[in-house]
């Protein structure tokens with residue numbers, strides 16, 4: 001497996017890395033010995049038998065077109081989608097960051113490291129893309145920025161509603177951020193149950209949002225809830241209960257489940273229980289006390305997030321569900337390097353927050369530090385450990401998972417994302433992206449292909465970067481590569497024409 005190579009240390013003691021964006025060949029970890037199909041069908045579908053079925057299907061899917069379609073019975077793995085909030089590229093162990101993340105490091109090491117996983121620059125748009133497979137601009141101008149308004153029209157087909165139509169039990173834990181009123185919550189978009197905040201953030205101790213109409217935002221199934229506890233611990237505990245409750249029964253029968261766990265960590269207000277701060281005893285992050293304390297709180301929150309992920313993996317292991325559960329992890333956008341706390345509670349400001357090094361920029365920007373994020377997929381036995389350098393976007397997950405489990409919409413959603421399973425699983429020749437990714441922001445639009453990235457700014461000249469040779473966006477090549485600029489600009493213009501310019505009429509009087 002190709003790993004980043006440390007090439008030096010910056011002024012903050014951070015390792016800097018070079019990134020090899022070339023394809024890494026799959027290491028061929030798929031099982032090769034499976035029961036014959038008929039024999040398999042006669043077997044009781046115990047977890048082991050189901051596993052065999054999935055392995056067979058894996059072989060079928062990995063060799064699309066070369067196996068008779070009669071053998072292609074789709075797998076129905078559990079799907080655990082974990083979304084971190086504002087986690088910076090340089091905040092985690094597997095990128096050489098200061099944060100201690102042993103659980104996630106292991107999932108990366110034993111899974112597929114998604115090295116070029118793109119999202120939107122801020123929270124709501126990424127979550128809209130994940131849930132719908134569409135770019136957020138398709139839903140209106142409010143959906144391309146952090147929003148309390150209903151981001152998705154009523155009746156929108158979501159990843160959750162699609163999986164539910166196949167018999168999946170669906171559950172959302174954590175932050176929603178696609179509409180802060182109960183009638184806009186997860187239960188109205190395909191989730192059987194939900195728990196957490198409707199808003200995009202909350203104080204980890206009070207669970208409150210900012211002052212105003214959405215301050216009390218902690219809910220279960222659309223009903224207000226008051227309870228003590230730390231938000232990350234509560235969300236992890238709820239997710240763990242769902243995992244344990246979703247285990248196969250005594251006779252081996254299981255209803256597949258889709259669990260979306262959207263942690264508030266490590267978004268502001270940044271704080272974590274003392275046990276996680278103690279992991280950094282003896283480390284001085286900055287000479288100035290407020291900056292040291294700020295980074296210590298973030299480091300602790302990163303490690304708390306990691307421990308929560310580890311807790312969910314342990315629950316999968318202990319209930320025999322690990323081998324039939326696909327774990328997908330992503331941050332919703334890049335880290336933010338400093339910020340004031342505007343939420344109801346006593347947590348201080350964060351003058352020294354996330355690291356995005358060596359990427360350029362941070363959250364709320366179209367630079368790589370805003371949109372290329374920490375991500376991985378893990379499915380033991382099914383996904384061979386490797387580093388995937390294919391360009392993948394949040395909007396790809398709905399079509400990718402739909403392809404995996406055999407969901408076909410009627411009518412099919414008008415996806416912007418594409419099925420990237422073959423690229424993620426290491427299929428030969430699958431890495432190259434047939435169409436570039438488009439990322440919209442209030443200040444412009446980025447078009448990202450296998451090699452080139454064009455940023456079309458609203459108020460400045462466009463910039464072009466060769467992300468293979470220059471992943472840290474140091475050299476603008478727009479003047480030298482006029483043909484590439486022209487071609488990518490056309491993609492950006494076509495993408496913009498598909499966006500909805502006006503706020504839906506029924507939202508115009510709602511508080512933002």
Ligand SMILES: [Ca+2]
Nearest residue numbers: 085086123332
């Ligand atoms: Ca975020």
